[in-house]
Amino acid sequence: MAARSALKNEGPLGAHVSSAGGTVHAPPRAKALDATAMQFFTKQASRWAERECALEESTAFVAAVSDAGVHITTAHDSYLINLASPDTTLRARSLESFVRELQRCEALQIDYLVSHPGNFMDDRVSGIQRNADSISEGLARVPGRTMLLLETTAGCGTSIGSTFEELAGLIDAVDMSVRARVGVCVDTAHIFAAGYDLGADFDGVWSRFSDTIGWQRLHLLHLNDSKVALGSRRDRHELIGEGAIGEAPFRRIMTHERLAPVPKVIETPKLDDAETTDRRMLALLRSFAS
Ligand SMILES: [Zn+2]
Ligand SMILES: [Zn+2]
Numbered sequence: 001m002a003a004r005s006a007l008k009n010e011g012p013l014g015a016h017v018s019s020a021g022g023t024v025h026a027p028p029r030a031k032a033l034d035a036t037a038m039q040f041f042t043k044q045a046s047r048w049a050e051r052e053c054a055l056e057e058s059t060a061f062v063a064a065v066s067d068a069g070v071h072i073t074t075a076h077d078s079y080l081i082n083l084a085s086p087d088t089t090l091r092a093r094s095l096e097s098f099v100r101e102l103q104r105c106e107a108l109q110i111d112y113l114v115s116h117p118g119n120f121m122d123d124r125v126s127g128i129q130r131n132a133d134s135i136s137e138g139l140a141r142v143p144g145r146t147m148l149l150l151e152t153t154a155g156c157g158t159s160i161g162s163t164f165e166e167l168a169g170l171i172d173a174v175d176m177s178v179r180a181r182v183g184v185c186v187d188t189a190h191i192f193a194a195g196y197d198l199g200a201d202f203d204g205v206w207s208r209f210s211d212t213i214g215w216q217r218l219h220l221l222h223l224n225d226s227k228v229a230l231g232s233r234r235d236r237h238e239l240i241g242e243g244a245i246g247e248a249p250f251r252r253i254m255t256h257e258r259l260a261p262v263p264k265v266i267e268t269p270k271l272d273d274a275e276t277t278d279r280r281m282l283a284l285l286r287s288f289a290s
Helices: 002-008 023-031 055-068 088-107 124-141 164-173 188-193 202-212 247-255 274-289
Strands: 013-016 037-040 072-076 112-115 147-151 182-187 218-223 264-266
Touching: 013 274, 023 037, 023 055, 037 264, 072 088, 088 112, 088 124, 112 182, 112 218, 124 147, 124 164, 147 164, 147 218, 164 182, 164 202, 182 188, 188 218, 188 247, 202 247, 218 247, 247 274, 264 274
Parallel strands: 013 037, 013 264, 037 072, 072 112, 112 147, 147 182, 182 218, 218 264
Antiparallel strands: none
């Protein structure tokens, strides 16, 4: 097994799984997919209501991850959080929620917290600064092992982070004392919708990535095809190979010297049956790797 992995240089691969019924139920769902990476929500992502992870939950979760054979765990934070908002009330609420996300990650010994950069609303430059300041404060308030991964965005509305340059600038604006805990998650559907042509210019896109953000900051890939066209600045995930990106770039990713070893998680549509559909997607990706 070790020899096979070394030969093929494969990183952990898995899916976003449901945590319905409690976080302890997420790892068995990953195991059912033979996944070696998993992503999940530590609370209801579309609600402000917070929760804490008691010791019992943490212990059970860590045991379940180990039992499932999952090597990389990532939590995705709430969609309501906007750390770049000019509205001080909303920004304070977002920061509080972000801190709670980080605390739950620490309690559950999660490797990565994936977070979308905020929406600047008024002015881009001040928005990026507000976003960076909130990130710095949140990380300073919750010391620990969980790394924050800022996800590339599709660029709808006033969202920050739809260009590699802007995401690099945001990271550079984070306080030096916590900057080492900040990395990047690239979502293939988002960068394609933001105008990065993975089909026609695969090598060009990734060389721009390495020149601006750098390979050392890339800790996770969200592998999703896109329902919408190149540059359409909308976030609509599609099954791998069945969208506007198509199969070829995913084949390249699965065998690419720098990208193949990076942990990967799918967030593709689950259709009628999450387990069946995700199994099919992961089998397809694994077939690209061999
Ligand atoms: Zn994503
Ligand atoms: Zn998305």
